[in-house]
Amino acid sequence: MNSNRYPFLGVTDMAARLPSLSTLRAFEAAARHLNFSRAGDELCVTHSAISRQIRSLEEDLGVALFERRNRAVFLTEAGRRLLATMSDVFRNIGDCCNELRVGISAPLVVSCEPTFTQRWLIPRLPDFNALHPDVEVHLLTAGGPVNFDRSHVDLALRRNDFSWAPEIYVETVVEERVGPVCAPHLLVTGSTDILSLPRIHSATRRDAWPRYIADGQIPDANPVASQVFEHFYLSIEAAIAGLGAAIGPEPLVTDALKSGQLIAPRGFSSNGYRYILLSRLPIEDDARKRNFLFWLRKQFNT
Structure with missing residues (x-):
């Protein structure tokens, strides 16, 4: 089958491989705070829920995003790369939503x-x-x-x-x-x-x-x-x-x-x-x- 004739098939396959938005939000908050408890407070979920989502994301990507040392967490190189990308993504989403709100009080x-x-x-x-x-x-x-x-x-x-x-x-x-x-x-x-x-x-x-x-x-x-x-x-x-x-x-x-x-x-x-x-x-x-x-x-x- 010619994939150029059915480009949406490739898009569907790619979308299926993307992590969920909730998981990416959990990562972005945890990476920004470098603290799972503060990330949980921001997203109104527990520390353990953030930890599970991070662990699931790391297993899905096949790389470690955080280093855990002495009850503290630090971003790995892969984690820093993903945080930079997610920060841009969330900023772009916010800018788009603001543009759509034009004319609304x-x-x-x-x-x-x-x-x-x-x-x-x-x-x-x-x-x-x-x-x-x-x-x-x-x-x-x-x-x-x-x-x-x-x-x-x-x-x-x-x-x-x-x-x-x-x-x-x-x-x-x-x-x-x-x-x-x-x-x-x-x-x-x-x-x-x-x-x-x-x-x-x-x-x-x-x-x-x-x-x-x-x-x-x-x-x-x-x-x-x-x-x-x-x-x-x-x-x-x-x-x-x-x-x-x-x-x-x-x-x-x-x-x-x-x-x-x-x-x-x-x-x-x-x-x-x-x-x-x-x-x-x-x-x-x-x-x-x-x-x-x-x-x-x-x-x-x-």
Whole structure:
């Protein structure tokens, strides 16, 4: 059979050999972060799901894309080549989608860390919608550095625990304050110190407890049992369930404190971090961005 006469047969065969888009997205996120947990947070899947997709892609291609050393991952030469290609592909897809949106009223696309989105932003978003019914807000969940060109995000709400390009515009929203929280029944007698409870850790913030102890210069000679959960919001849910005490950033536990699901007997203190709003273009030049920043600060009374 003459393949020139039926060119679509070759295209079909080639398409059948391409990895799935979800697998390539998992690789691109993992390669960009060099961290499977952060990639999982960005794509709202687990660390193990990212690991399975990477392993499947490596088996399909027959090459190693990552080197795994001392619980850290590094790109191989093949991984760097694929990342460069995928970055171009996703940027081209985004540019094409933007061209197709011409003439449509553009929404305000806000990227926010998953736990902050679930536990603080979404419950309060109806208030912003009521104040600004003409602004359509689209939420994306992601953490860490943001590529505004690739993701086509207007604003990124983040904790300032990473570096960003000097040309990015940054506005402080609120200072982060943290403290240990637990379910009320664990301290019902009033004689138990929250620091003596089993400690709940998040794999993405393993330094939360040590940093709190060190910053507060708290004597902490007695070791206690601990559990580690993959995502930060799971550590908060574990505290609500009564599994022990977790370090809770005040914004992320404020609703649980008001409802009585959690208590914070030691209160909250600054840990040197801030929640910030990042933009590729000046925030003051865009009324939608200005209104969103003003609303965020008003929510925190800052």
